[in-house]
Amino acid sequence: MSSRNASALLALAESIADGAPVDWDAAEAGASRDEQAVVRQLRVLSSLASLHRSIAADLNVAAPPRRPAASPAIGSWAHLKLIERLGGGAFGDVYRAWDADLERDVALKLLRTDAASENINASRIANEGRLLARVRHANVVCVHGVAVHDERVGLWMELLRGATLEQQLAAHGSFSAREATLVGIDLCGALAAIHAAGLIHRDVKAQNVMREAGGRIVLMDLGTGREADGRGLRAVPELAGTPLYLAPEIFLGAPASARTDLYSLGVLLYHLVTGSFPVRAATMDELEAAHAAGARVRLRDARADLPAGFVRVVDCAIAADPSARFETAGAFEAALVESLGESAAVPAAALPPTPQTAEQRSSPVRIWARGGLIAASIAVLIVVAFVGWPALRRLGSRYASGSGIPAGAVRSIAVLPLANLSGDPAEEYFADGITDELIGTLGRLGGVNVISRTSTMQFKGSPKTVPEIARALNVDAVLEGSVRMLGAAAPGGSAGARRVRVNARLIYAGTDMPLWDRAFEATASDVLTLNDQVAKAIGDAIHARLASSQTARPAQDFDAFDLYLKGRYHWNARTEEGLKRSVQYFQEAIDRRSDFALAYAGLADAYSLLGYYGFVPGPESRARAAAAATRALQLDDTVAEAHGSLAVLHYYRYELDDAEREYRRALELKPGYATAHQWFGYELAQRGRTAEAIEEMRKAIELDPLSVGVNGGYGAVLIYARQFDEAIAQLAKTAQMDPAFARTHTELAKAYLMKGARDRAVEEAQRAAALGVRDVLVHAQIAYVNAAAGRRSDAQRQLREILDRYRQGDTAAAMAAAVAYTALGDRDQAFEWLERARQISDPEVTGVKMDPQFDPLRSDPRYAKLLAAIGMAQ
Amino acid sequence: MDDHRSRDCASGAVDTTFDLVERAKTGDSDALNHLFARYLPSLRRWASGRLPRWTRDLMDTDDLVQETVVRAVKRINRFESRHEGALQAYLRQAVINRIRDEVRRARRSPTPDALDDNAADPGASPLEEAIGAEAMERYEAALERLRPEEREAIVTRVEMDGSYQDVAKALGKPSADAARMAVTRALLRLAQEMSRELA
Incomplete structure (x- = not known):
């Protein structure tokens, strides 16, 4: 390419970069054959660049930070710079403003400083903000905040760019029935959210609905809204709302209600397709008289070409008799959806021009008879594909209808940790807590395994794809999503009034396709109901039934529940600090609600683990755990975790039958309780019921496939069952999962010794030693391997250290000493230390019956006596 | 009434992107918010041109972008802070990957579109529709x-x-x-x- 040509091309590129106009036809004509291809691509780039610019101009999103410098402010209020006045009314002005904190454009409604009306208007705007802030819905304008600054009340909210439906009607004429239906469906969602928040809009009209450039429908101006509860519902002194949209009973003095909002929506749809109103009048008197006389123009008479289904829905919505109307926004929406299906199947274009009755028009049979079966069905398919399906698809996502997988295709689900979208890591506990609760709730799904948190938590923030995760966890479906707390808690107030939004997708791993994708929203105090909704939606999609909840929940006390979640969050860390903090949180939750069974169960779990890891002396931890578990069950006999804790406590007291009973009860209440399967399996193995034990452990692994504790536990059970090859394979796999867990290596060493592979055993023991853990039983196992491998002096040195630990108060060292003495062949000492361990109720003693490392003791008469003393008589 | 707290934006402006990313990864919410303020608005606008309409039906664009950015920031192993543009390009790629995932899933969906070869591609974004x-x-x-x-x-x-x-x-x-x-x-x-x- 010559340099002259190159500079011509560069000049074109420069124009694109600058956004300057180019005569592309001329440019192409003037280019050489070689260059023409490049010029054509530059032209594509030019359209791309201008498309990007137009998106930037069209959409309601904050401009990049350079905006304030480019547009000089005309004033400021609080943290907002006023950029331009958009309009105003009697009460104040509306500005486009720049929020310097969050670097975005907002709309600011600023009260006029008019002393006479200040109080009324101030409260009016503040009321609007307060009410709107309670509603979060994609089709309701999003209010960012309300404040008083410089004695002016301001309400700032998202800046909407687009046109109101009234403006669109004026600019483009009447809407088609389908367009109106789609608008109606969105507005039903908006009203459902408003009504669910206990509010009534009272001013649904075409001027108050914005269609944004991207097509989003937004309901605005809830300024006249009133809370639906309490007194003063009577619409006096003002007839809030534009009179032509008002339901007839309002004129008779009836209060505004959800049904009058729905009536207004019906009028709005009527208006969109006709440009007119069902009840027409020029003055208020005329209007009242028209309503009184029941004078109305039926939609069919106002516009003849509308689909019958649509006419039927609007007629129902604007029936004069309130009881003949839709009861809820949901019912209205369902009817609109249905009518959409009908109208899609009966395209106006396919209709012959001859006049027909509505009934004839809605009958597909009639179409077939006239147009021929094949032609009509093709038309139907095309119309459904073109017109119906985007709506159907969206509705599918809302209602989880037609998930498209056969019953039984999903037998296992993993709930990935829901992402915390609060932007505040301090709220991580909440997203994790909701994830855990959801896992718990899903445990009520019949015939479906739900993977435990230890396994799913490993995928927190993971870049792995859903099919990869599904494979790793061996599940059929994966739920992923996010949690966001909306709004801020009032200082010192309850967080229960805040709203929680969960976005979730259920993805079928077989096709990597979402079965549904939905947003769930509720007030924080209702968060458990929200979990039930998610669980129900999952159940519907995979054709599984969700058993009704048996567990009593803290009655609407979100703060207590919140403390409980914080407790569980720290408990899950399994560190000394985490466990001790969890005790504090559980205790605080109990202080708030002395009847909160779950918090007692949490407390029992916390003390159990504190004792197990030796952070709190065994007897003290066991006593506290027993008290908490007992109290939990007194309050609510159906808390599975409390039965699990109690089982462990029985086991500590060698009351093995009682332990079994509690385990069985826990698993009956919560079949997906992986930890209970694991502990119960271990206990069964120690009692010699190895076949049952293996079954329990396999179930635990199914539920918690990536837990090192569960996998290692299965390895230990296989050693008890003397299936050493299987044990080695299982433990080697576990060591790969987490090479830093010392007990896996010592168990592996034991399995190698049993197979006679001393070198491998020593190798594993050294790996365990290299980890430098404090766990005295690990030291005992290393001594055992050394002794068995002929390294007696090493073993003896380790025994001395273990005895030192015992003298320093480490009670677990008694059992460790027994293991070391057994290994060194000193039976007398071995029995003596076993007896000491038994006297301090060390549960590890129960290992003597099946653990092959105690084989050398079995012929001794003291052995049978010991077994009898721990409830394990042969 | 919300008494508005002014935030120290000036200090945010001098934070290098590198610092912000490092801090955000350790869970510093201020840093994450600064990154959001810096990149989310343009990414949202950008994504709206890339997202097929039905995707917006399924999922709020803002949520999609924000969620993707949260995940993407956490996933950065080592951010070579040559300059800010690199992070923007990285985040853009993360969002594009996410959009592709969504489109890919939708194309496999058993919806009636499979019946009709002539139907508009359900995955078409506004930009694709345009050019x-x-x-x-x-x-x-x-x-x-x-x-x-x-x-x-x-x-x-x-x-x-x-x-x-x-x-x-x-x-x-x-x-x-x-x-x-x-x-x-x-x-x-x-x-x-x-x-x-x-x-």
Whole structure:
């Protein structure tokens, strides 16, 4: 390419970069054959660049930070710079403003400083903000905040760019029935959210609905809204709302209600397709008289070409008799959806021009008879594909209808940790807590395994794809999503009034396709109901039934529940600090609600683990755990975790039958309780019921496939069952999962010794030693391997250290000493230390019956006596 | 009434992107918020041109972008802080991957569209509708073959509608003029790559 040509091309590129106009036809004509291809691509780039610019101009999103410098402010209020006045009314002005904190454009409604009306208007705007802030819905304008600054009340909210439906009607004429239906469906969602928040809009009209450039429908101006509860519902002194949209009973003095909002929506749809109103009048008197006389123009008479289904829905919505109307926004929406299906199947274009009755028009049979079966069905398919399906698809996502997988295709689900979208890591506990609760709730799904948190938590923030995760966890479906707390808690107030939004997708791993994708929203105090909704939606999609909840929940006390979640969050860390903090949180939750069974169960779990890891002396931890578990069950006999804790406590007291009973009860209440399967399996193995034990452990692994504790536990059970090859394979796999867990290596060493592979055993023991853990039983196992491998002096040195630990108060060292003495062949000492361990109720003693490392003791008469003393008589 | 607290934006402005990313990864919410403020608005706008309409039905664009950014920031192992443009390009890629996932899933969905070959592609985004899916594909493929700096110049100026000052800042160029020259050259390179793709 010559340099002259190159500079011509560069000049074109420069124009694109600058956004300057180019005569592309001329440019192409003037280019050489070689260059023409490049010029054509530059032209594509030019359209791309201008498309990007137009998106930037069209959409309601904050401009990049350079905006304030480019547009000089005309004033400021609080943290907002006023950029331009958009309009105003009697009460104040509306500005486009720049929020310097969050670097975005907002709309600011600023009260006029008019002393006479200040109080009324101030409260009016503040009321609007307060009410709107309670509603979060994609089709309701999003209010960012309300404040008083410089004695002016301001309400700032998202800046909407687009046109109101009234403006669109004026600019483009009447809407088609389908367009109106789609608008109606969105507005039903908006009203459902408003009504669910206990509010009534009272001013649904075409001027108050914005269609944004991207097509989003937004309901605005809830300024006249009133809370639906309490007194003063009577619409006096003002007839809030534009009179032509008002339901007839309002004129008779009836209060505004959800049904009058729905009536207004019906009028709005009527208006969109006709440009007119069902009840027409020029003055208020005329209007009242028209309503009184029941004078109305039926939609069919106002516009003849509308689909019958649509006419039927609007007629129902604007029936004069309130009881003949839709009861809820949901019912209205369902009817609109249905009518959409009908109208899609009966395209106006396919209709012959001859006049027909509505009934004839809605009958597909009639179409077939006239147009021929094949032609009509093709038309139907095309119309459904073109017109119906985007709506159907969206509705599918809302209602989880037609998930498209056969019953039984999903037998296992993993709930990935829901992402915390609060932007505040301090709220991580909440997203994790909701994830855990959801896992718990899903445990009520019949015939479906739900993977435990230890396994799913490993995928927190993971870049792995859903099919990869599904494979790793061996599940059929994966739920992923996010949690966001909306709004801020009032200082010192309850967080229960805040709203929680969960976005979730259920993805079928077989096709990597979402079965549904939905947003769930509720007030924080209702968060458990929200979990039930998610669980129900999952159940519907995979054709599984969700058993009704048996567990009593803290009655609407979100703060207590919140403390409980914080407790569980720290408990899950399994560190000394985490466990001790969890005790504090559980205790605080109990202080708030002395009847909160779950918090007692949490407390029992916390003390159990504190004792197990030796952070709190065994007897003290066991006593506290027993008290908490007992109290939990007194309050609510159906808390599975409390039965699990109690089982462990029985086991500590060698009351093995009682332990079994509690385990069985826990698993009956919560079949997906992986930890209970694991502990119960271990206990069964120690009692010699190895076949049952293996079954329990396999179930635990199914539920918690990536837990090192569960996998290692299965390895230990296989050693008890003397299936050493299987044990080695299982433990080697576990060591790969987490090479830093010392007990896996010592168990592996034991399995190698049993197979006679001393070198491998020593190798594993050294790996365990290299980890430098404090766990005295690990030291005992290393001594055992050394002794068995002929390294007696090493073993003896380790025994001395273990005895030192015992003298320093480490009670677990008694059992460790027994293991070391057994290994060194000193039976007398071995029995003596076993007896000491038994006297301090060390549960590890129960290992003597099946653990092959105690084989050398079995012929001794003291052995049978010991077994009898721990409830394990042969 | 919400008593408004002013936030220290000035200190945020001098934080390097590198610092912000490092802090955000350790869970510093201020840092994450600063990154959000810096990148979310343009990414949201950008994503709205890339997202097929039905995707917006399924999922709020803001949520999609925000969620993707949260995940993407956490996933950064080591951010080579050559300049800010690199992070923007990285985040853009994360969002594009996410959008592709969504589109891919939708194309496998057992909806009636499978019955009709003539139906509009359900995955078409506004941009694809405007210039055609093939041209978009060609554009994306060619963009990926550019040098990182060229790609970042185009993303910042053309896709994110940034000023030349923004481009200079993003690419570490000494002046707006230098940034303008970089964008121009990158555009020409891109057009050449695209025509090669076509041939």
